[in-house]
Amino acid sequence: MEAAAFEFEKEEDALDIESFQGQKQKIIQPTSLKDPKLKKLQEALVYWINSTLKSEHIVVQSLEEDLYDGLVLHHLLSKLAGVQVSVEEMALTSVAQILKLGLILEQLDQRLGLQDSSGIKWNVKLIHSKDLLATLHLLVAMVRAFQPELDLPQNVTVEVVVLEVNRSGIKSDVMMEVLTDERDGGSGAQRGTERNDPVEQLLKLEPHKVNMVKQAILHFVNQNMSSMGLEVADMDKQFADGVILLLLIGQLEGFFVPLSHFNLTPVNHSEMLHNVTLALDLLDDIGLQMSHVDPQDIVSLDDTATLKVLYALFVKHKRK
Structure with a gap:
């Protein structure tokens, strides 16, 4: 009986690995999490969200912890793009949150002009699992689309570990991921304002x-x-x-x-x-x-x- 159970567990593990084959996951290196430029980018995005949603009495403290359920993204989409998505205000269960996120991200991706999924660095699963890298990519894209005059720290990069599951096991690699570049320093009009x-x-x-x-x-x-x-x-x-x-x-x-x-x-x-x-x-x-x-x-x-x-x-x- 025990042998049969053991065989069943091995079979389950094999099926589980099989289901993840070809998938990649990126994890920010712990050393990069301490980078002052990354911290400044996170602070700038938190301040931007809180300023934008001040009239809604919504206060964000942690990007990955406060955006995963779709509530904040729902309000940002409404405020910035004027898009009303028919979803429940407070999604309490994981299933309801994932459904809500799916509808919101679908609308956001359209407004961001990202119909080609290959260029999208976030998805429902990543945002709902509180993936900081995906959340940052999404918010930077939103700032570029809806408030391009906003100053974000330029040239912010992080070192990430890329994990890929294949038939021989899990392969890992280290690479640099770009979060912001020169275009994120604010518009010419804003820089002109600063000159004055x-x-x-x-x-x-x-x-x-x-x-x-x-x-x-x-x-x-x-x-x-x-x-x-x-x-x-x-x-x-x-x-x-x-x-x-x-x-x-x-x-x-x-x-x-x-x-x-x-x-x-x-x-x-x-x-x-x-x-x-x-x-x-x-x-x-x-x-x-x-x-x-x-x-x-x-x-x-x-x-x-x-x-x-x-x-x-x-x-x-x-x-x-």
Whole structure:
């Protein structure tokens, strides 16, 4: 009886391998997952999704974990392409999610002009299995099609292991996979806008002139923060956690940001990023659109990004 069961298991294994013959699977190498350029691409795509779906009250934190069930892709398709797919809003079972994803990806592939399946680097199975590589390829293609003016990190590549099942077993190979290239740096119109950015122009001046403007902004900040008993000595570093920035915006605009809405004493990167993102959202709400400033840049002590935000507040409130 045991021998028969053993033979049956061997037969099942053979059939299972047979069913996968000719299939390839790509897995990102662990070392590439730590690449700063890949992390920056992921952050840019997360920020793009959250900005696009802000009115839908949808917040994405992880690309592969939050897109696999079709909910976010469904809303993006509707928002960006105006396409309404007749699917249930919340697909709870795996079968329902796969069916929903199939309908959504079919519409997306049409809108992306990718009727030839050989050029498509994602499918229902990959997205639903939370395959990061396939998810990134899909989102980059969507940005190129629907918002080509959006800046994405250029020339992002990852090292992948390619696994292929054949009759002799599993063959593996290592190759480089291109996620973005030169075309993903934003349109000429956007670069022209950046050339006209007053802060970009300011930073081209002599260092002493740049420093004069920074000192004027620093004086402006401290004038408005003195009533709260706060003083900024290092403009490049003290705004990285978003706390003083939120308090400054509230002070200048005459409203109180509830303490429950942000982290008054942030202890990690995630809490700092939350604070800065909230601050940029508030600026957007009051009409100061900081479209070329990524919250991550401020958290990462990018002095140009920080200066752009403070300069916008300085110009607006110095005129009053």
